Amino acid sequence: MTHMHVAGSIHADATSPAPQWLTRPEDVNALTKELWSNNAKRIESGELEIAGRTAASIIDEVGSPVYVIDEADFRSRARQWREAFGDWQVFYAGKSFLCTTVARWISEEGLGLDVCTGGELAVALRGGMDPARIGMHGNNKSDDELRAALAAGVGRIIVDSAHEITRLERLCAELDTVAEVMIRVTTGVEAHTHEYIATAHEDQKFGFSINGGAALVALVRSHHSPHLHLRGVHSHIGSQIFDTNGFEVAARRTLKLIAQFKEATGTELRELDLGGGFGISYVKEDTPATPEELAAGLRSIVEHECRGFGLQVPVMSVEPGRAICGPAGTALYTVGTVKTVEIGSGQSRRYISVDGGMSDNIRPALYAAEYSATLANRASAAGPVLSRVVGKHCEGGDILVRDEFLPDDVAPGDLIAIPAAGAYSRSMASNYNHVPRPPVVAVADGRITTLLRRETLDDLLALDAGA
Numbered sequence: 109m110t111h112m113h114v115a116g117s118i119h120a121d122a123t124s125p126a127p128q129w130l131t132r133p134e135d136v137n138a139l140t141k142e143l144w145s146n147n148a149k150r151i152e153s154g155e156l157e158i159a160g161r162t163a164a165s166i167i168d169e170v171g172s173p174v175y176v177i178d179e180a181d182f183r184s185r186a187r188q189w190r191e192a193f194g195d196w197q198v199f200y201a202g203k204s205f206l207c208t209t210v211a212r213w214i215s216e217e218g219l220g221l222d223v224c225t226g227g228e229l230a231v232a233l234r235g236g237m238d239p240a241r242i243g244m245h246g247n248n249k250s251d252d253e254l255r256a257a258l259a260a261g262v263g264r265i266i267v268d269s270a271h272e273i274t275r276l277e278r279l280c281a282e283l284d285t286v287a288e289v290m291i292r293v294t295t296g297v298e299a300h301t302h303e304y305i306a307t308a309h310e311d312q313k314f315g316f317s318i319n320g321g322a323a324l325v326a327l328v329r330s331h332h333s334p335h336l337h338l339r340g341v342h343s344h345i346g347s348q349i350f351d352t353n354g355f356e357v358a359a360r361r362t363l364k365l366i367a368q369f370k371e372a373t374g375t376e377l378r379e380l381d382l383g384g385g386f387g388i389s390y391v392k393e394d395t396p397a398t399p400e401e402l403a404a405g406l407r408s409i410v411e412h413e414c415r416g417f418g419l420q421v422p423v424m425s426v427e428p429g430r431a432i433c434g435p436a437g438t439a440l441y442t443v444g445t446v447k448t449v450e451i452g453s454g455q456s457r458r459y460i461s462v463d464g465g466m467s468d469n470i471r472p473a474l475y476a477a478e479y480s481a482t483l484a485n486r487a488s489a490a491g492p493v494l495s496r497v498v499g500k501h502c503e504g505g506d507i508l509v510r511d512e513f514l515p516d517d518v519a520p521g522d523l524i525a526i527p528a529a530g531a532y533s534r535s536m537a538s539n540y541n542h543v544p545r546p547p548v549v550a551v552a553d554g555r556i557t558t559l560l561r562r563e564t565l566d567d568l569l570a571l572d573a574g575a
């Protein structure tokens with residue numbers, strides 16, 4: 109549960125450029141089950157198959173690169189979260205990956221959906237999501253975005269600033285409506301991977317500080333506003349969290365705030381959202397808790413804290429994103445060039461360049477995120493070589509997989525698959541270097557359905573108002 113991510117060769121031991129956590133595999137073709145979607149496997153021919161389709165046949169049909177979502181896997185994770193949390197509400201965090209089909213799956217599996225912009229809201233509504241089950245986040249929602257949320261009748265607007273309260277009050281008066289709101293608070297807990305730091309994190313843009321008193325002021329103000337219906341408190345502590353320690357502190361501080369609010373107003377707030385950020389296995393050293401373990405842990409923490417503060421247990425909710433869509437998604441790329449680079453002290457590194465990169469997955473460049481990779485179109489009898497999978501962009505930091513052992517004979521035309529790539533990859537994609545964004549397809553029982561089509565040069569040129 110406590111794998112510390114160590115990025116890059118600066119952390120390597122003196123004799124190897126590999127990071128300490130990465131071990132040379134006995135079988136370079138073996139897939140580590142926890143990293144892959146449930147219906148991914150290496151078949152007898154040696155090829156990677158996802159939900160009944162080989163990597164090569166997917167690329168033959170839709171081109172390369174491509175993001176592949178194992179639909180049954182996605183749905184079963186959504187269901188698992190809903191079932192594990194029982195009477196707690198589970199909102200899928202749409203920012204991790206959203207398109208209309210995903211909104212439909214989430215709706216069909218009985219979850220709620222979080223959006224954080226007008227664009228995400230439009231996709232959720234177009235996908236048929238019941239507005240009452242939508243939560244609207246965002247630290248700088250515009251008038252238009254708030255108007256759209258109010259007009260749609262979203263179930264909860266998570267308010268992030270005093271200016272937003274004023275803005276919402278004005279818009280509600282204008283539209284003669286009442287907004288359902290939660291107040292986003294900063295608990296003083298910032299969790300990243302398994303760490304949490306008790307103070308530094310106040311210095312960030314989201315929410316009202318509990319420590320500084322702004323949270324209580326915002327709650328009291330919203331409570332007294334004729335234009336707002338205050339439902340409760342919202343907290344989100346970070347990302348890629350492997351255990352419940354950070355949530356324990358967040359639950360204690362938010363419930364203490366609810367107790368203080370009760371003392372100040374005589375009213376007990378009935379809703380508490382503990383946010384998302386539940387970790388997944390990107391590399392085999394990652395050992396996240398299961399939804400069942402998390403649900404049991406969080407439930408007992410909240411019940412214990414409520415007893416301590418003399419409160420009823422509120423209506424609780426959580427917002428997993430990557431834990432649902434991350435493992436369900438695999439990125440498939442085609443190798444274009446391979447180089448071996450001398451890196452000093454007699455060491456070398458294999459650079460494998462593929463036909464995508466930081467424009468379709470910015471996470472390694474943005475925050476040194478780690479991924480794994482495998483050769484997808486065949487099994488290889490060659491030995492494992494420490495490799496770096498890089499993209500086609502004009503940036504040295506254009507890295508997709510910083511460190512992985514791949515077969516010594518990987519060559520142009522081979523296919524590389526990156527597991528656990530469904531979250532914050534295509535959803536954060538850009539057109540850097542005017543590279544069109546790849547498509548996202550769902551595969552189920554051997555059938556491919558396009559969720560997002562491939563962008564074309566015509567799409568890019570259509571935005572260009574010049575000649």
Ligand SMILES: Cc1ncc(COP(=O)(O)O)c(C=O)c1O
Nearest residue numbers: 201344384385386427428429430
């Ligand atoms: C408010 C909020 N909820 C939920 C999430 C989802 O996080 P994850 O996809 O890591 O579960 C995020 C991510 O940034 C968030 O900001």
